Amino acid sequence: MKNKAITPRSEDFAKWYDDIVKTARLATYSGVKGCVIIEPNGYAIWENIQKVLDNMFKETGHQNVNMPVFIPESLLNKESEHVEGFAPEVAWVTHGGSNELEERLCVRPTSETLFSQYYSNVVTSYRDLPMLYNQWVNVVRWEKETRPFLRSREFLWQEGHTIHETAKEAEEETLRMLMIYKKFFTDYLAIPVIVGKKTDKEKFAGAEYTYTVEALMYNGVSLQSGTSHYFGQKFSKPFDITFTNRKNELENVYQSSWGVSTRMIGGLIMVHSDDNGLVLPPKIAPRQVVIIPIGNNENVIRTADEILDVLKSANITAFVDMSEKSPGFKFAEHETNGIPIRIEIGPKDLEANQVTVARRDTREKTTISLDEDIVFNIQNLMQEIQNNLLETATKRRDELTFKATNMDELKEIMNTQPGFVKAMWCGNEECEVKIKEIRGTKSRCIPFDNEQEHISDKCVCCGRPAKTMIIWGIQY
Amino acid sequence: MKNKAITPRSEDFAKWYDDIVKTARLATYSGVKGCVIIEPNGYAIWENIQKVLDNMFKETGHQNVNMPVFIPESLLNKESEHVEGFAPEVAWVTHGGSNELEERLCVRPTSETLFSQYYSNVVTSYRDLPMLYNQWVNVVRWEKETRPFLRSREFLWQEGHTIHETAKEAEEETLRMLMIYKKFFTDYLAIPVIVGKKTDKEKFAGAEYTYTVEALMYNGVSLQSGTSHYFGQKFSKPFDITFTNRKNELENVYQSSWGVSTRMIGGLIMVHSDDNGLVLPPKIAPRQVVIIPIGNNENVIRTADEILDVLKSANITAFVDMSEKSPGFKFAEHETNGIPIRIEIGPKDLEANQVTVARRDTREKTTISLDEDIVFNIQNLMQEIQNNLLETATKRRDELTFKATNMDELKEIMNTQPGFVKAMWCGNEECEVKIKEIRGTKSRCIPFDNEQEHISDKCVCCGRPAKTMIIWGIQY
Numbered sequence: 001m002k003n004k005a006i007t008p009r010s011e012d013f014a015k016w017y018d019d020i021v022k023t024a025r026l027a028t029y030s031g032v033k034g035c036v037i038i039e040p041n042g043y044a045i046w047e048n049i050q051k052v053l054d055n056m057f058k059e060t061g062h063q064n065v066n067m068p069v070f071i072p073e074s075l076l077n078k079e080s081e082h083v084e085g086f087a088p089e090v091a092w093v094t095h096g097g098s099n100e101l102e103e104r105l106c107v108r109p110t111s112e113t114l115f116s117q118y119y120s121n122v123v124t125s126y127r128d129l130p131m132l133y134n135q136w137v138n139v140v141r142w143e144k145e146t147r148p149f150l151r152s153r154e155f156l157w158q159e160g161h162t163i164h165e166t167a168k169e170a171e172e173e174t175l176r177m178l179m180i181y182k183k184f185f186t187d188y189l190a191i192p193v194i195v196g197k198k199t200d201k202e203k204f205a206g207a208e209y210t211y212t213v214e215a216l217m218y219n220g221v222s223l224q225s226g227t228s229h230y231f232g233q234k235f236s237k238p239f240d241i242t243f244t245n246r247k248n249e250l251e252n253v254y255q256s257s258w259g260v261s262t263r264m265i266g267g268l269i270m271v272h273s274d275d276n277g278l279v280l281p282p283k284i285a286p287r288q289v290v291i292i293p294i295g296n297n298e299n300v301i302r303t304a305d306e307i308l309d310v311l312k313s314a315n316i317t318a319f320v321d322m323s324e325k326s327p328g329f330k331f332a333e334h335e336t337n338g339i340p341i342r343i344e345i346g347p348k349d350l351e352a353n354q355v356t357v358a359r360r361d362t363r364e365k366t367t368i369s370l371d372e373d374i375v376f377n378i379q380n381l382m383q384e385i386q387n388n389l390l391e392t393a394t395k396r397r398d399e400l401t402f403k404a405t406n407m408d409e410l411k412e413i414m415n416t417q418p419g420f421v422k423a424m425w426c427g428n429e430e431c432e433v434k435i436k437e438i439r440g441t442k443s444r445c446i447p448f449d450n451e452q453e454h455i456s457d458k459c460v461c462c463g464r465p466a467k468t469m470i471i472w473g474i475q476y
Numbered sequence: 477m478k479n480k481a482i483t484p485r486s487e488d489f490a491k492w493y494d495d496i497v498k499t500a501r502l503a504t505y506s507g508v509k510g511c512v513i514i515e516p517n518g519y520a521i522w523e524n525i526q527k528v529l530d531n532m533f534k535e536t537g538h539q540n541v542n543m544p545v546f547i548p549e550s551l552l553n554k555e556s557e558h559v560e561g562f563a564p565e566v567a568w569v570t571h572g573g574s575n576e577l578e579e580r581l582c583v584r585p586t587s588e589t590l591f592s593q594y595y596s597n598v599v600t601s602y603r604d605l606p607m608l609y610n611q612w613v614n615v616v617r618w619e620k621e622t623r624p625f626l627r628s629r630e631f632l633w634q635e636g637h638t639i640h641e642t643a644k645e646a647e648e649e650t651l652r653m654l655m656i657y658k659k660f661f662t663d664y665l666a667i668p669v670i671v672g673k674k675t676d677k678e679k680f681a682g683a684e685y686t687y688t689v690e691a692l693m694y695n696g697v698s699l700q701s702g703t704s705h706y707f708g709q710k711f712s713k714p715f716d717i718t719f720t721n722r723k724n725e726l727e728n729v730y731q732s733s734w735g736v737s738t739r740m741i742g743g744l745i746m747v748h749s750d751d752n753g754l755v756l757p758p759k760i761a762p763r764q765v766v767i768i769p770i771g772n773n774e775n776v777i778r779t780a781d782e783i784l785d786v787l788k789s790a791n792i793t794a795f796v797d798m799s800e801k802s803p804g805f806k807f808a809e810h811e812t813n814g815i816p817i818r819i820e821i822g823p824k825d826l827e828a829n830q831v832t833v834a835r836r837d838t839r840e841k842t843t844i845s846l847d848e849d850i851v852f853n854i855q856n857l858m859q860e861i862q863n864n865l866l867e868t869a870t871k872r873r874d875e876l877t878f879k880a881t882n883m884d885e886l887k888e889i890m891n892t893q894p895g896f897v898k899a900m901w902c903g904n905e906e907c908e909v910k911i912k913e914i915r916g917t918k919s920r921c922i923p924f925d926n927e928q929e930h931i932s933d934k935c936v937c938c939g940r941p942a943k944t945m946i947i948w949g950i951q952y
Binding site: 037 | 504506507508511512513514515516519520522523539540541542543544545546547548551563564565566567568569570571572573574581583590593594597598609613614616618629630632
């Protein structure tokens with residue numbers, strides 16, 4: 001059965017994406033230009049993401065705080081590269097009630113400046129270090145082109161900000177958090193990612209360097225899905241964050257920041273979903289199992305309730321759909337919403353002492369005998385779905401990872417079927433600028449040494465001796 | 477031992493409050509005037525509050541969403557009483573990047589208008605009702621006088637917004653959420669509250685009526701701690717939120733909203749804390765038990781770790797303080813931070829086959845034999861502390877609840893030892909205005925019938941026949 005509310009992915013990918021967001025009721029545009037409303041189905045995914053990640057942060061010693069939503073203009077201006085990067089895209093508050101403010105306040109686009117000011121007030125000695133803070137908040141960036149989850153004027157994210165006694169510790173933290181993101185994407189979102197360093201041109205405004213988590217969408221377009229920045233002393237000097245070190249000297253702290261956002265929900269959609277609607281990895285799905293009794297049969301309903309109870313007691317988030325809609329309608333609705341497993345129970349099933357189980361990812365149906373351990377079976381199936389989604393996405397990512405040794409090859413790829421392209425680079429920004437002319441192709445990252453591959457001796461653009469391999473791609 | 481960083485409560489209550497906030501590291505002022513930074517100890521309390529309340533909301537069928545942080549001026553203006561109430565205290569965004577906006581946006585002070593616009597777009601039939609949404613977000617009100625947690629330009633809260641098929645259902649919801657708040661204050665925060673209806677003068681801007689949760693602080697000042705509003709069709713008409721009812725006619729929905737905020741943390745401080753620092757009810761304390769090994773004795777440390785393990789496995793949030801500070805310093809520090817229970821283990825304790833246990837509320841010490849069930853003992857003690865805090869606060873609240881039959885009595889009370897004052901009221905706003913001249917005394921609420929008490933036949937202010945009893949108080 002085709003879902004008529006969803007444009008086929010092969011026909012119009014952008015329209016397909018919007019249709020999924022709409023029909024699965026994840027989000028909708030608001031009356032505020034460029035801002036979205038995250039609806040219950042979308043917000044529940046965000047809550048699950050928060051739960052898992054927050055736990056990972058706390059296990060690694062981080063604590064949550066809450067900084068103001070406003071940044072005075074003078075504070076934003078303190079680090080010159082940072083303000084250059086962000087000032088063009090911030091919203092400015094100029095009035096409080098009917099009074100004009102003495103100083104404009106921007107609505108935070110990111111909070112390095114606020115954390116730095118705070119740290120400068122509270123840190124005195126190496127004994128206070130490290131300070132490992134995080135916050136889950138909304139941020140605002142005055143974007144021109146917006147898409148739900150992928151790019152909107154306001155979005156939700158977490159931003160970790162840490163300060164350390166030594167450069168080494170701050171660099172280790174920067175890498176640690178990158179690897180936590182990688183683990184989260186792989187193990188929970190079932191999205192294979194490439195991690196590495198951004199080029200100087202692509203790094204965060206004000207950072208010494210930026211690590212990035214790069215994912216490839218179904219259509220071969222890249223999504224920068226999370227970043228972790230090492231600042232060295234680039235903020236601690238202008239913000240005067242000093243501490244007395246072990247030699248009893250005054251020194252500036254070493255700093256990191258790292259963040260992921262509701263953008264990840266866009267990534268989930270564009271990696272796993274299909275023409276029937278949303279597909280969610282069981283580990284992040286707000287509702288893992290829907291039980292649908294077929295017909296108004298007392299035994300059927302009792303069996304449904306019994307199965308609900310045993311699944312719930314095993315911490316599986318299951319629910320019974322007792323609404324008055326037809327079974328076919330319910331099947332389609334829960335497929336659209338991406339419930340990973342559907343259990344159908346009809347009188348014929350009961351006669352055969354079984355239930356029918358449909359998995360959302362492959363849409364295959366099987367039966368489970370009522371004599372079997374249903375929890376064990378469902379848990380296995382959830383793990384199988386989780387694995388299958390990651391494997392399928394990895395296979396596709398690999399198929400869409402190409403190599404190019406010159407500009408003609410790069411153009412050919414990006415103009416026919418884009419993807420990740422491995423190509424050598426001389427290290428000069430002018431080549432990056434030139435490559436960007438090909439449908440906006442950008443350097444995604446310089447992968448770590450163990451993922452470096454020797455494609456050629458020469459830069460893909462200028463032909464001069466190459467310094468490193470880079471992953472290139474067209475981005476959201 | 478006196479905590480020198482904390483001004484005695486009896487000496488200067490306001491200073492005492494600020495000292496608790498500061499020394500327990502709950503919050504601090506930021507570089508943004510009137511906005512605070514919620515520090516880890518404060519935010520962890522908020523996280524626990526969120527966890528408990530969010531669960532209560534979900535158990536009663538509510539779902540979380542996220543609305544934009546901005547409201548276009550024209551949208552805020554749609555309901556006239558609402559805009560009159562809020563426009564004087566909103567922050568206005570006038571520029572995005574370097575461009576002036578076509579229409580000013582206010583930073584949300586509350587989100588009735590955004591929810592109403594959303595509902596008007598998505599509701600069509602009575603089958604869609606009720607819609608029971610909530611959001612956990614930041615809001616901004618451009619206050620002149622600010623105090624951490626009690627009143628600040630930005631604060632964190634939850635706001636529930638629901639729409640219903642009938643007035644009756646919406647009114648039931650308004651009352652249901654009030655009662656959930658009451659339960660939360662009583663059972664978790666150990667704060668006795670009076671619930672009732674606000675007078676028309678004190679109700680929420682745009683509401684038909686407002687229910688309120690009123691608490692009394694240690695110094696006899698009242699704190700409006702949560703509200704639940706019934707809107708009837710006051711928003712659904714200007715916002716055109718219509719549905720086809722069961723008679724197949726177009727009708728406007730009936731609406732409610734309800735909210736509590738980080739202000740509750742201020743209430744927790746001012747009800748329970750003392751001159752030694754923060755006191756927290758165990759059910760809301762982020763860390764319930766601190767274990768302090770005394771001396772660098774191997775057996776002591778092993779015992780501490782063993783106790784930690786058994787407490788943790790019983791879901792008690794315990795930790796061992798292994799820092800190099802002196803035991804006395806640690807005792808004072810954890811008292812300041814409000815850890816409900818301290819377990820001290822020294823070599824002498826081990827010789828006696830026991831540990832020493834100090835409770836934060838009464839600061840009494842006892843011992844527990846190592847042969848006893850430590851989990852059982854600690855759980856009992858936590859329940860005892862929880863009960864004691866509620867009883868103590870209730871006793872004080874009752875002692876500070878007075879009666880007045882005329883203005884002289886009312887003045888006398890408010891000018892010597894303020895508290896809740898029960899006094900009769902004729903129903904006229906002019907009397908409320910006159911009473912406000914007494915140190916800003918306001919009507920807190922008209923308690924429900926079962927808590928009405930006949931104090932006199934006449935209005936406390938004008939002497940005309942009284943309509944109802946009101947609880948009056950000076951407020952934060």
